[in-house]
Amino acid sequence: MGRETAYEPLDSVWEGTDAALLELMIPFYSRVEHPRILDATANRGRLWAGSSRAVVGLDIDPGVEPDVVGDNRAMPFGDAEFDVVVYDPPHIANHGGERSVKDLTERFGTREVGAAEGYCLSHLYAPFFREAYRVLVPEGIVLAKITDVVHNHRYRWAHIRAVAAGEEAGFTPCDLVVKVRKGPMTSSRWRRAHHARKRHSFWLVFRRSGRCE
Numbered sequence: 001m002g003r004e005t006a007y008e009p010l011d012s013v014w015e016g017t018d019a020a021l022l023e024l025m026i027p028f029y030s031r032v033e034h035p036r037i038l039d040a041t042a043n044r045g046r047l048w049a050g051s052s053r054a055v056v057g058l059d060i061d062p063g064v065e066p067d068v069v070g071d072n073r074a075m076p077f078g079d080a081e082f083d084v085v086v087y088d089p090p091h092i093a094n095h096g097g098e099r100s101v102k103d104l105t106e107r108f109g110t111r112e113v114g115a116a117e118g119y120c121l122s123h124l125y126a127p128f129f130r131e132a133y134r135v136l137v138p139e140g141i142v143l144a145k146i147t148d149v150v151h152n153h154r155y156r157w158a159h160i161r162a163v164a165a166g167e168e169a170g171f172t173p174c175d176l177v178v179k180v181r182k183g184p185m186t187s188s189r190w191r192r193a194h195h196a197r198k199r200h201s202f203w204l205v206f207r208r209s210g211r212c213e
Contacts, residue, residue, distance in 0.1 A: 014203075015180045018088075018145065019049045021203065025177070026053070026084060029141050029205055035083035038135065040072040040128065047088060056082075073127035080137045087132070087144040089124055122161035129169035133208055142171065142206040145179070148198065159202045166206045174212035175205040 010028050014021045026035065039047060042057030044064050058075065059066035070076040072087070132142050144166075146159040163173045179201045 010177070012176070013178045013180065017049070018047050018179065018203075019051060021177065021179060022047060022086065022143065023051060025143055025203065025205070029143070029175070029207075030084055031139050032083045036081065037084045037086065038077070038082045039086045040075070040132070041086075041088045042066045047086065055086075073124070073131060075131045075135055077135045079134055080140075081135050083137055083140050085132045085136055085140070085142045087128060087142060089128070089144075089146070090121055122156075122158055122165070125162050125165035126168065129165045129171065129206075133169045133171060136208045138208055140208045141174075142166065142204075142208075144204045144206065145201055146204055147201040150194075150198070159204060162204060166204070170208070171206035172209055172212055173204065174207050177203040177205075179203055 008028075010024055026037070037053060037055045039045070039055050039057045042055075042059045042064070043061070043066075045055075045057055048055055056068060057066040058068045058070050058072060060069070060071050062069045068076060129142070136142070144162060146162045148158050149156050159176075166173055181199055181201070
């Protein structure tokens with residue numbers, strides 16, 4: 001009879017770095033010992049600080065020198081090339097001013113959005129999840145970092161929209177880890193609070209399967 005390995009639990013609330021959390025999440029959820037990993041929003045590779053994993057970094061901004069320059073809504077990869085796709089999209093849709101529009105256009109390949117989109121960048125989710133489904137192998141996983149925001153005194157439920165987009169693409173939403181930052185986002189221009197200050201993001205786990213286990 002083979003010896004059973006010890007179960008190593010993963011806490012649902014994380015107060016460390018994203019890089020350290022990914023090092024725990026990938027072996028916890030992936031069914032492959034040495035998974036082929038795509039970072040679909042690579043930027044300068046901040047999520048992989050200190051990691052020795054082989055990761056293909058995709059980014060729309062050539063200025064950050066990713067492995068592959070491309071849009072994660074139309075990925076330049078073949079079908080079923082990866083076991084894990086990591087996704088950390090922008091979450092602030094409207095800072096106001098020319099710099100905000102420039103950043104959103106050049107760095108993220110989107111645009112400043114307004115009332116028609118509910119001041120939320122969730123319109124990016126559906127095309128991403130369709131492409132992620134295509135480039136993942138069966139049973140492959142998406143690890144998506146999603147941050148809810150408040151705009152104009154109204155909560156924008158980005159993580160709920162991400163779950164809906166993932167399901168529509170064919171994924172099964174399987175888990176959620178709350179990632180806590182050191183302090184909430186604040187501004188000297190905010191004179192009165194109507195919502196609790198955001199001190200967390202969600203890492204959502206999706207599997208390209210009809211079940212999670």
